[in-house]
Each structure stands twice: as structure tokens, then as C-alpha cells.
Amino acid sequence: MPTDPRYDYALREPRLPKPVNRSLESADIDRDVRLRMYRILHELRQFGKRAHDLFLQNLVKGTTHLSLGMEAIATGFGAAMKPGDYTFATYRGHAHSLARGMDLGAAMAELLGRENGILGGKGGSMHLTDISKGMMGSYAIIGAHLCVANGAAWSAQLRGTDQVAVAFFGDGTTNIGAFHEALNMAKIWTLPVVFVCENNLYMEYTPIDLMTAVDHPAADRAGSYGLESIVIDGNDPDDVYLAAQKALSRARLGGGPALIEAVTYRTGGHSRADPGKYRPEQEIQAWAARDPIPMYHDRLLSLGTPEALLTSIERQVAEAIDAATEFAKSGREPGEGSLLTEVYADGGSRWRN
């Protein structure tokens, strides 16, 4: 049995990335936007790596689901979204939280379970939320938050604002009922919502293509809900940014929902517990060569950006990550004072008189 690719997925034919689309170099994207995306990419990458390191030092407990290798999606959307827009993410939500401007230190402190964490230690890695930044939560049971994003979009529609809600989710989510309920309702109500499938080819430990009736788990379902089938390069920040801008402006103008499938790959396993051994080595290597960061570095250079500028951005981010780590480590363990608070809106947990 171990030599049978039907059961040992590492023996399957590798699914290789498409080559970089060189024409995106000439896309109509401001230099400032691109530099901002370069900075966000680095923040997400360096934060993810630091979270991994702190886990190995036993400072981050429980679990973490990193977006290493997948940062271009959060980056492109983070750059395209407006301050009032709503982000809904999954347990793999660090990148999406930071891309909306969550404080690095408060995010890191939350992973460490400290009192100075963004959630006071009550939520942890899988539930990062910062309502003040439009980061409406990280939802750790897949599917639900697509329906919740609809509600935020409905609210924007009722209040007559031009806000858009964006829900990010993995390929595995496309096989749960809530995904289908959400798409249908979004379409019939013409809601300003954008659904973004981060297809990293694996639903947790299992190849998504073995578990899905169609080749493209999100895009091939779009037609069932009267939506355009859209597949983009999830490892190219420019491609993501352009798709995001198009879908967001359409939704803002009352054009209704969009479903975008961004194809990507996670460098590591599903979670901290998973070394990701179920993947063919050649596939891992090929996707490593398509890592968004060196690719974007090269693109910015070829567009005439001075290398020194990029290096200084990288250094500034590294300093910010170090400062965030120190901030997190300096936080106290939460005390008993917060254990019984914020179950109900009166701030407490009292259920009887």
C-alpha cells in the first residue's frame, strides 16, 4: 500500500505551477502601490517565520496555521481594499489580519497568549480580529464566515455605504454546504461581497482534486450561481491586486458578488502539527521556485526600483518584527480578571440573578 499513489499522495504526479505572467510587469499599477505591496509581503512573511520560530521555542502554544508561500493573496487584497471594507478570514488568518493593518505586536502577543494580545489572550492564533481595522474576524470552522460576510455586505447595502465585504477561504471550504448557501444568497440579493478561494491544492492533508467533483474547486462552481469563473495567479501580487480592484469596484457600484479562485501553494504543512509529507518533492521544489517574494523583488528591480530601497524596506520590516516580538514577550499572562468577562454585552458572564 505505501507504494500506491492512490493512498500515498507523495507518489502522485506533481501539480506544477504555471510560469510567471511577464506581461503583468507593464500592468497599470502605481509604483507606490507596488512598494506598499512589497512591504506587506515582507511583513506577512517575516511575521509568519517569526511565529514559527516562537512556536519551536514553545512560546506559541496550541497551534498555528501559517500562510508562508501564500502571502500574495492577502497582500494584493490588502492593497486594493479601502479602510471601511470588511475582511473575513479563516483560522489561517494572520496574513489577512496584518494586511488590514492589525498591529504586529498585538497580533504576536495574541499568539503568545499574553494580556497585551489583540484579544487579551482569549481568542488565540485562529481568531485574530480587529474591528477597528475592518478585520471582522478569523473563523475556525470552515464555511460559516462566507455567510457572515454576506451579512456585513447586506448591512452595507441597507446603510447605503460603498463598503465591500471580502471572505477568504481555502479550497476545502468549497465542499461544505455553507459555501453554496452563501454564494446563492449573495447573488439573489446582489450583495457587495467578494469570495476569495485560496486554492493551495490541499485540503488539510489531502489533495483537493481527489475530493472535489470539478477541477477548479471554486471557479468551476461559479456558473451554478450566475457568477463569472475567475482563476488568478495567487502567487503574483499584481495579478491579485488587479482582480481585487475589478471585483471590489464592481461590487461598490452595485454589481453584486464575485468569486475568485487564486491558485497558490503553502510552503509548510497545514498546521504546526503537520510536516506536509504527503506532497511530491518535485512539486514542493517547483512551487518554491515560484515563491512570490523573490519574484516580486525581481519585478520591482526590472521596473527600475533601486535595490537599496527594497533592502531598506526589508530592514524596516525586520526591525518592526523584532519590536513586535519584544512587545509580545514583555506582556503578562492574562490574570483571573479577564476569565469571566465579555460573554455578554454588560461585560460579564452572569446568567442568573
Next chain:
Amino acid sequence: MAELTYREAVARGIAQEMRRDPTLVMLGEDIASAGGVFKTTVGLLDEFGPERVRDTPISEQAIIGAAMGASMTGIPVIAEIMFSDFLAVCWDMIANEIAKSRYMTDGQVSFPLVIRTANGGGARFGAQHSQSVENWAMMIPGLKVVAPSTPADVVGLMAASVREPDPVIFFEHKALMATKADVPDGEIVDQLGRARVVREGSDVTIAALALMVPRALAAAEALAADGISAEVIDVRSLVPLDTRTLLSSVTKTGRFFTVEENPRLCGWGAELVSIVSEEVFWDLDGPIIRITTPHIPLPAAAALEDMALPSVDRIYKTVSKAVDSGRGL
């Protein structure tokens, strides 16, 4: 004062709150054009329009998700889940997402939302459209849980629930829909967390909820004819729970009975019993007794369903026997 049916009271309570708060919206299956399958939302579409009273697909997760997302972004919502049994279809949304998010985010979000649902048996609908599931909601930290038994309480508790900044699960009883009672004119706003002594008595305390309240009252009348004075408490609100009213009654009577429509195990009464036995044990003059539906799914046939649900006769006989055996001691 006007005589209203329980179902009319639902629409009146909602209308009262929709007039007060122009941002309040509602959604659910068949609630707009059809006026609800139990006719509890008749007239609301005409008065408030399709923007605020929305029909939805048969998609309970999408309904509750939309209610959650809207309520956390400034739009208060009333969502209808047609039968309370269907709460199981969207229980992730309620128990994991809505109930936990305020705590998980350390108070960053609020959910001013009411989930209304038709609960309970007596309509011969069979096991998948008849359960009493208040205890499902009661056991989830973060939810508030209400189950009115009279038209006036429907209006007042609906208003209180809508004005709550916390998510409220509002159980409307199917078998009470056609019951009628006087409802005062004008705005009615009640309070969650207040039980009501609906009949005063000195020998036993009977706590009941929703459909079980009129049955407990009828049993109390029969007991009175035998010289047993029963105090009947309509619990009304399971969370928050009015233990003060409950405990002071038990302290007075020394005997405690619950009448619960839910199947036996972990019914709401079990929590009340636990509180009574922990806190006023030495005031008790005899064993506490729970009168419940047996631990079975509800059968469809009229004869079987009638045997399953606590009846006036079963309440009467159980209390009577317990009091008699106590007297013999």
C-alpha cells in the same frame, strides 16, 4: 386592551419594534409575502416593505450568517428559523460563531439579534417538527433564551429581546399560536430574566415554561380541589434565569416540581433542580420531582404524542402522589 392570539402578538411585537427602530430588519423563509407558515408575520411586509422584511432561500446557515454579519456591523436583525428542530442545521452559526465571538474577541463585537423559532409539540407533526429544544440554547454560554406563554408576554419579551445587545433565541410555541388573551394597548416592553408567579400557593412550587404553563395552572386548579395549594411559576426566561423568584417560592412551599416538555436528559429543569438543591436544600420538605417528556423522539400519532408530553392529568397525579406520600412520613 385588545384580545389577541399568540400568533398575532408575535407580529404586533415585531411591528412595535420596527416602528421604533427604522434600522431593524427581519429575514426568514416564507416570512414576507406568505406572512410566515404559522402566520406570525402577517402584515409586516405591507407595513415595512421588502427591504426590511425579506424572504430567503431554504438556507438556514445563510440566514443566520446574514443575521450575524448584519448585526455586528450596525443593523439589528430578527431572523426566523421556521421550526426549532431546524436550528440543528445552522447550529454552528449559533453555538460556535454568534455565541462565542464576543468572548473570543474580548468584547470587540456585539450581536443585537433575535432568532425566532416555532418550538414544541402538540401539533402531530412528528419527531422532526415537534421537539422542545430550549435546553440546546440554554447550555451555550453567550446566548440568551426566552420562551413566552401568553400573548402579552410575546409582545413584551419580543421588545425586550430586540432591545438586548446580546443574541436572543426566542421560542414561540406552536401549540399556543391560536390561544387568545387580552393584551394592553400601547407600547409594551418587558424584561428578560424575570420569572412570573402566575398562581400563588403555599404547599408546592411548580416551575413551567411555554405550553407547560397553562397545563401546570390547570393541574393546580385540580390540586386545589384536593386541598393542595400549588404556586405556579412561569419561568419565561431561561437565560438570564430568575433564580430569586424560584428560590423564594421553594423556601416558602418546601416542595419543588418542574414541568418540562423537553426529553428527560439535561432538560432545563435539571439546572433549576441543581440550583434549588444546592442553595435551599434545608428548606425542602420532600424530594424534588421533574415531570418531563420521556427520553424519546416525539411520535406523530395523536394518541402517542398525548401520552408523551406532560399532561394536566400527569402533572396533577404526580404532584398529588408526592404530597400524599410526604404527608404519610
